[in-house]
Amino acid sequence: MGISVIKPGLLSTVQDLGRWGFQRYGVPVSGAMDRLALRLGNIILGNDEADAAIECTWTGPSLRFDREQLIAITGTNLFPKLNGEEIAMWKPIYVPKDGVLSFGKAEDNGCRAYICFYGGLDVPLVLGSRATYMNGKMGGVNGQALVKGNQISFLKSLQSGQSVFNWSMDCSLYPNLASRRIRIMAGPHTDRLEGESLSDLFSQTFEISNASDRMGYRLNSKALALRDKRELLSSGVTYGTIQLPADGQPIILMADHGTTGGYPIIGHVASVDLPLLAQLKPGEQIRFEEISMQQAQHLLLEQEQEINRLKQGVKLKYES
Incomplete structure (x- = not known):
């Protein structure tokens, strides 16, 4: 057994x-x-x-x-x-x-x-x-x-x-769990946010709701508003996709998220910050920081290089 x-x-x-x-x-x-x-x-x-x-x-x-x-x-x-x-x-x-x-x-x-x-x-x-x-x-x-x-x-x-x-x-490879800064990239519908709401996305604090689970983290904040409210066709989503439903309170999709969604996508959490996000609890507060796709890719590549060096070092320990 x-x-x-x-x-x-x-x-x-x-x-x-x-x-x-x-x-x-x-x-x-x-x-x-x-x-x-x-x-x-x-x-x-x-x-x-x-x-x-x-x-x-x-x-x-x-x-x-x-x-x-x-x-x-x-x-x-x-x-x-x-x-x-x-x-x-x-x-x-x-x-x-x-x-x-x-x-x-x-x-x-x-x-x-x-x-x-x-x-x-x-x-x-x-x-x-x-x-x-x-x-x-x-x-x-x-x-x-x-x-x-x-x-x-x-x-x-x-x-x-x-x-x-x-x-x-x-x-040192593992994130500082005391941090509350989550780096995100713009989504395909970020430009649909009203000017003030676009500013609020990166300036205000968001609280993780008690309604959060492995499917998604619901955030509480000053509601974000869209200037373009046309309905969207459902599209593919992934871990870290940030959706904005009609109530203006963002949802970050987590590990058990569905495969498609019809809400506007206003951002994506950078892969290197998903571990930190996964460790946050309801009631805790976060802030978003915008980075580019290129910056996110560079951070992920650096992390993977460090992981590969770790793997080689561990391999030597088990072989010795």
């Missing part, structure tokens, strides 16, 4: 990097909200970046390990403990057979942590992914959040000589 769920936590789901290639059939990509945290956790363990892990929200689960394993915990600090003793994040951790992993709850910054396991978790592949899409009851464990009594197998057994690691990852 692998792990047994003693307590599920508030919202714990099996996630990977998503279900790609099926949006034309109306199937959302889904996957981890904070894809960077999941990727880094898998890299720390020498896994494929897309291996399935557990995404924890606000409070983590309690898990009993039915066999020894290596894990890495990334994302925000939910104060993990192994057999009642605090353990470090951002490094490989050896868990013995019958070990119990438990967590506290999110405090100041961030709300999602990721438990990655050596070799990943063995849940069924659905359309090429193990990611949980709860609205469609697809993937993960029975298409839903973890519940008490769930048992999940590991895809790989721990090999001899892999139980002791005395290094941790430099977290």
Whole structure:
């Protein structure tokens, strides 16, 4: 076996990097909200970046390990403990057979942590992914959040000589979760905003509504107005698309977003800031900063270069 769920936590789901290639059939990509945290956790363990892990929200689960394993915990600090003793994040951790992993709850910054396991978790592949899409009851464990009594197998057994690691990852790759600045690019309908609303988009503060979830973050602010209110044909959307419905309160589409939408698109969150956005909680406030497509691409390229250097360094550690 692998792990047994003693307590599920508030919202714990099996996630990977998503279900790609099926949006034309109306199937959302889904996957981890904070894809960077999941990727880094898998890299720390020498896994494929897309291996399935557990995404924890606000409070983590309690898990009993039915066999020894290596894990890495990334994302925000939910104060993990192994057999009642605090353990470090951002490094490989050896868990013995019958070990119990438990967590506290999110405090100041961030709300999602990721438990990655050596070799990943063995849940069924659905359309090429193990990611949980709860609205469609697809993937993960029975298409839903973890519940008490769930048992999940590991895809790989721990090999001899892999139980002791005395290094941790430099977290400079990961965003500062205290930041509330989200960089965005103009969308195809940004120019439909009235002059004052266009200024407000980049000058006012937006609060994340309690109605926010994995599908989208609804924002509360001074309402934005369109000067051109013609109806639009539905068009493709993606993670980070910023829509403006009739009430003037923007919606940022998140990991479980639908595949098309008919609301005006007034911006797109730069990919490098999606991890920060994914860690924000209802009630927190953000501000938008406009950048160009070229700037966003440059920032993403720099990040990917750093990730590749990390992968090479980790590979050497596992080979030594």
